Amino acid sequence: xxxxxxxxxxxxxxxxxxxxxxxxxxxxxxxxxxxxxxxxxxxxxxxxxxxxxxxxxxxxxxxxxxxxxxxxxxxxxxxxxxxxxxxxxxxxxxxxxxxxxxxxxxxxxxxxxxxxxxxxxxxxxxxxxxxxxxxxxxxxxxxxxxxxxxxxxxxxxxxxxxxxxxxxxxxxxxxxxxxxxxxxxxxxxxxxxxxxxxxxxxxxxxxxxxxxxxxxxxxxxxxxxxxxxxxxxxxxxxxxxxxxxxxxxxxxxxxxxxxxxxxxxxxxxxxxxxxxxxxxxxxxxxxxxxxxxxxxxxxxxxxxxxxxxxxxxxxxxxxxxxxxxxxxxxxxxxxxxxxxxxxxxxxxxxxxxxxxxxxxxxxxxxxxxxxxxxxxxxxxxxxxxxxxxxxxxxxxxxxxxxxxxxxxxxxxxxxxxxxxxxxxxxxxxxxxxxxxxxxxxxxxxxxxxxxxxxxxxxxxxxxxxxxxxxxxxxxxxxxxxxxxxxxxxxxxxxxxxxxxxxxxxxxxxxxxxxxxxxxxxxxxxxxxxxxxxxxxxxxxxxxxxxxxxxxxxxxxxxxxxxxxxxxxxxxxxxxxxxxxxxxxxxxxxxxxxxxxxxxxxxxxxxxxxxxxxxxxxxxxxxxxxxxxxxxxxxxxxxxxxxxxxxxxxxxxxxxxxxxxxxxxxxxxxxxxxxxxxxxxxxxxxxxxxxxxxxxxxxxxxxxxxxxxxxxxxxxxxxxxxxxxxxxxxxxxxxxxxxxxxxxxxxxxxxxxxxxxxxxxxxxxxxxxxxxxxxxxxxxxxxxxxxxxxxxxxxxxxxxxxxxxxxxxxxxxxxxxxxxxxxxxxxxxxxxxxxxxxxxxxxxxxxxxxxxxxxxxxxxxxxxxxxxxxxxxxxxxxxxxxxxxxxxxxx
DNA sequence: CCCTGGTCCCAACTT
DNA sequence: GGGACCAGGG
Numbered sequence: 001x002x003x004x005x006x007x008x009x010x011x012x013x014x015x016x017x018x019x020x021x022x023x024x025x026x027x028x029x030x031x032x033x034x035x036x037x038x039x040x041x042x043x044x045x046x047x048x049x050x051x052x053x054x055x056x057x058x059x060x061x062x063x064x065x066x067x068x069x070x071x072x073x074x075x076x077x078x079x080x081x082x083x084x085x086x087x088x089x090x091x092x093x094x095x096x097x098x099x100x101x102x103x104x105x106x107x108x109x110x111x112x113x114x115x116x117x118x119x120x121x122x123x124x125x126x127x128x129x130x131x132x133x134x135x136x137x138x139x140x141x142x143x144x145x146x147x148x149x150x151x152x153x154x155x156x157x158x159x160x161x162x163x164x165x166x167x168x169x170x171x172x173x174x175x176x177x178x179x180x181x182x183x184x185x186x187x188x189x190x191x192x193x194x195x196x197x198x199x200x201x202x203x204x205x206x207x208x209x210x211x212x213x214x215x216x217x218x219x220x221x222x223x224x225x226x227x228x229x230x231x232x233x234x235x236x237x238x239x240x241x242x243x244x245x246x247x248x249x250x251x252x253x254x255x256x257x258x259x260x261x262x263x264x265x266x267x268x269x270x271x272x273x274x275x276x277x278x279x280x281x282x283x284x285x286x287x288x289x290x291x292x293x294x295x296x297x298x299x300x301x302x303x304x305x306x307x308x309x310x311x312x313x314x315x316x317x318x319x320x321x322x323x324x325x326x327x328x329x330x331x332x333x334x335x336x337x338x339x340x341x342x343x344x345x346x347x348x349x350x351x352x353x354x355x356x357x358x359x360x361x362x363x364x365x366x367x368x369x370x371x372x373x374x375x376x377x378x379x380x381x382x383x384x385x386x387x388x389x390x391x392x393x394x395x396x397x398x399x400x401x402x403x404x405x406x407x408x409x410x411x412x413x414x415x416x417x418x419x420x421x422x423x424x425x426x427x428x429x430x431x432x433x434x435x436x437x438x439x440x441x442x443x444x445x446x447x448x449x450x451x452x453x454x455x456x457x458x459x460x461x462x463x464x465x466x467x468x469x470x471x472x473x474x475x476x477x478x479x480x481x482x483x484x485x486x487x488x489x490x491x492x493x494x495x496x497x498x499x500x501x502x503x504x505x506x507x508x509x510x511x512x513x514x515x516x517x518x519x520x521x522x523x524x525x526x527x528x529x530x531x532x533x534x535x536x537x538x539x540x541x542x543x544x545x546x547x548x549x550x551x552x553x554x555x556x557x558x559x560x561x562x563x564x565x566x567x568x569x570x571x572x573x574x575x576x577x578x579x580x581x582x583x584x585x586x587x588x589x590x591x592x593x594x595x596x597x598x599x600x601x602x603x604x605x606x607x608x609x610x611x612x613x614x615x616x617x618x619x620x621x622x623x624x625x626x627x628x629x630x631x632x633x634x635x636x637x638x639x640x641x642x643x644x645x646x647x648x649x650x651x652x653x654x655x656x657x658x659x660x661x662x663x664x665x666x667x668x669x670x671x672x673x674x675x676x677x678x679x680x681x682x683x684x685x686x687x688x689x690x691x692x693x694x695x696x697x698x699x700x701x702x703x704x705x706x707x708x709x710x711x712x713x714x715x716x717x718x719x720x721x722x723x724x725x726x727x728x729x730x731x732x733x734x735x736x737x738x739x740x741x742x743x744x745x746x747x748x749x750x751x752x753x754x755x756x757x758x759x760x761x762x763x764x765x766x767x768x769x770x771x772x773x774x775x776x777x778x779x780x781x782x783x784x785x786x787x788x789x790x791x792x793x794x795x796x797x798x799x800x801x802x803x804x805x806x807x808x809x810x811x812x813x814x815x816x817x818x819x820x821x822x823x824x825x826x827x828x829x830x831x832x833x834x835x836x837x838x839x840x841x842x843x844x845x846x847x848x849x850x851x852x853x854x855x856x857x858x859x860x861x862x863x864x865x866x867x868x869x870x871x872x873x874x875x876x877x878x879x880x881x882x883x884x885x886x887x888x889x890x
Numbered sequence: 891c892c893c894t895g896g897t898c899c900c901a902a903c904t905t
Numbered sequence: 906g907g908g909a910c911c912a913g914g915g
Contacts, residue, residue, distance in 0.1 A: 059904095088905080089905050126904090200905050201905090203905085265904080267904090369902070370902055371901085371903085372901060372902095372906090392903095392904090429891080429893090433891045434891080435891085649904070650905095651905095664903065666902090688902055688903085689902095690902065691902085704903085726901085727906070728907080
């Protein structure tokens with residue numbers, strides 16, 4: 001029996017149509033991932049395709065990793081070679097790291113190196129981009145209030161996603177504002193080129209340009225990849241579409257899988273035309289529709305379908321499920337955001353308690369439109385002592401200390417990266433202040449050098465005060481030593497006079513001839529195509545135990561550096577290093593990091609700060625070193641490590657083991673949960689205020705709502721806050737129920753909580769109604785409130801005086817769950833939410849997730865702000881905020 | 891040059 | 906609730 005027998009006829013058709021182009025229109029929950037993985041397995045096992053000749057593109061690294069895992073399970077033992085499963089962006093980076101220099105053009109000046117990006121380009125993230133644009137606008141005197149860097153950047157990104165260059169934007173612009181944007185765009189491109197840097201959009205564009213204009217490269221990939229698969233096809237933009245076509249070559253063995261109802265990235269350039277033009281560009285395309293949903297109950301599917309049916313721009317489809325009936329859609333109307341969050345926590349708490357006996361797949365998610373909503377839910381979960389995971393928000397790599405160290409690494413990889421250089425040149429403070437930076441920047445502008453080049457020039461030309469020169473030299477030496485470590489150079493430091501006389505080309509030659517710049521890479525051969533495409537699993541394990549941090553002596557792992565040292569044209573360089581011998585060759589990223597931390601005194605300075613925040617930063621840095629060691633163990637080079645850091649996405653943090661996950665609707669794409677709470681269904685929040693003027697954007701919001709609703713397997717609860725605070729302390733504002741609520745068929749909805757479902761249009765007025773800024777309203781009982789009546793502060797006061805009960809709707813909710821039958825037979829909730837773990841006393845044994853067991857030494861402060869000092873056998877005394885430390889009784 | 895504290899102005903989604 | 910920016914004292 002073949003694994004294909006597990007598929008339904010349509011799925012099987014999609015899997016077996018391996019010859020020629022296929023478009024699979026896969027409804028929510030219709031087994032899309034299954035079809036893709038089975039298709040890959042089928043290609044390998046039955047069609048006889050070489051695994052490495054299959055390329056699958058996904059949107060997140062997480063999805064890529066999962067897919068790879070599932071394919072492995074199906075055909076694991078068959079071959080050592082693996083299909084390439086990767087995100088578009090990661091794939092492009094690898095293509096570019098290999099061949100980007102084929103795009104360089106000869107310099108007009110004889111003897112000068114060619115112009116264009118080199119292999120050790122860096123990737124600029126959004127904040128780097130901001131800095132570039134800000135700098136340009138300041139230089140051009142365009143930094144007024146009307147045109148913010150943010151604005152400009154989104155226009156630049158828009159232009160790139162639509163494959164328009166600055167000239168085209170300029171020609172299209174009908175007003176001075178857009179002309180200015182075109183001008184800044186032009187300068188922005190120059191700056192990035194000078195910095196040997198690309199932004200996210202460039203990764204796609206440049207890879208596309210490379211495949212388009214360099215025949216040899218295109219042919220290499222056309223030979224290499226016989227079968228192309230694209231997941232989440234509805235969310236591809238034009239450059240991605242072009243890439244797919246280029247990679248498909250003449251063979252046209254492409255398979256695109258998507259669902260137009262789940263297109264939620266048009267603002268990032270996703271183009272619905274890609275689906276339409278698929279049939280135009282590949283006229284022989286076979287179309288397969290997957291319409292059986294295996295995930296949700298009929299009620300959930302019916303509600304979601306009814307909502308999305310209000311969209312005009314869609315093909316329309318008939319999703320069906322064999323899971324008849326099911327629980328009704330719950331709807332809860334909370335008086336305010338805090339209460340909404342408590343309701344969510346309580347609902348999940350009950351669900352978990354109930355499900356423990358039942359057993360497996362006990363998972364719940366709270367989905368919301370904007371990241372800023374997460375805070376309320378986090379607080380509520382903590383009050384209920386529920387362990388939760390937040391996906392997105394402030395990522396590890398955005399933390400200041402991590403960005404600092406990553407910036408150091410980026411400068412070491414590519415000293416021309418002026419943005420990273422600016423970030424670290426005086427971090428920690430080493431006496432290089434504003435005036436010095438301005439001098440260097442002016443020098444860079446005059447000479448056309450990068451900042452790094454200008455620093456060398458400034459020192460050499462003695463344009464700066466003695467003290468400043470000393471500081472700059474210290475910085476330069478640090479970077480050069482790092483570079484030399486990376487190169488594995490063993491040259492003794494030359495004396496100052498000759499070290500000052502630098503010549504990039506000569507040094508590069510010296511590096512090469514030293515014979516140590518080539519580290520042995522454990523590959524199966526020079527031309528083996530497998531070495532540049534490992535299956536892309538980008539997840540870093542930050543969970544490695546802390547004792548590992550100090551466990552790497554001087555031993556070198558499989559760490560290999562890139563096979564050639566590229567010294568860029570305007571980068572003077574020396575290879576001289578003293579004191580940091582790296583026996584056996586080049587240093588790996590982890591060693592380099594430790595060297596940087598040590599030499600900059602970064603951790604030492606944090607230790608001296610002696611605050612909980614500083615300690616948490618130190619921990620973050622340790623985690624970074626852990627990540628670098630994992631990277632080393634995978635045999636990765638510095639640029640691969642940095643690529644990972646740049647390309648990890650929010651959605652990659654999703655942990656399928658977690659019982660409770662909080663995330664945005666966007667991040668939830670592709671996931672499923674037995675219980676989903678979809679929160680904040682208010683006009684202006686969802687649909688978001690910025691979308692409400694354009695019908696097309698509202699349709700996208702509606703698709704987003706559809707995506708959210710169809711994540712639910714068994715139970716879906718919608719909620720809304722009647723009053724919501726914008727920005728921390730502002731007056732709460734009355735909200736209007738989201739239009740999407742009205743679109744859910746009433747017979748499928750069961751109201752939870754005391755307030756009646758208002759009739760359409762009879763809700764709270766659209767006008768901003770000031771609400772009482774009385775914090776007690778959080779737990780204000782809502783039972784007999786007539787919501788359409790105007791808010792009465794006196795009544796609120798009276799209610800607030802009565803004992804706190806959370807929201808009032810306990811009985812109703814219990815009933816709601818009871819109606820689920822055996823699945824959730826909910827007991828009455830405790831009157832008070834649990835108050836959190838507090839009260840660790842001196843002498844008590846405690847357990848910390850990172851530091852292990854220890855003894856409480858002293859306790860300061862009380863309640864929320866309590867700090868306790870704990871003696872850990874291995875880590876010594878640590879002062880911790882009790883609130884955050886996740887301490888448990890040992 | 892460096893650090894601090896106050897004030898402004900903000901926030902949609904993300905590779 | 907908080908990041909970015911600036912003024913002013915050390």
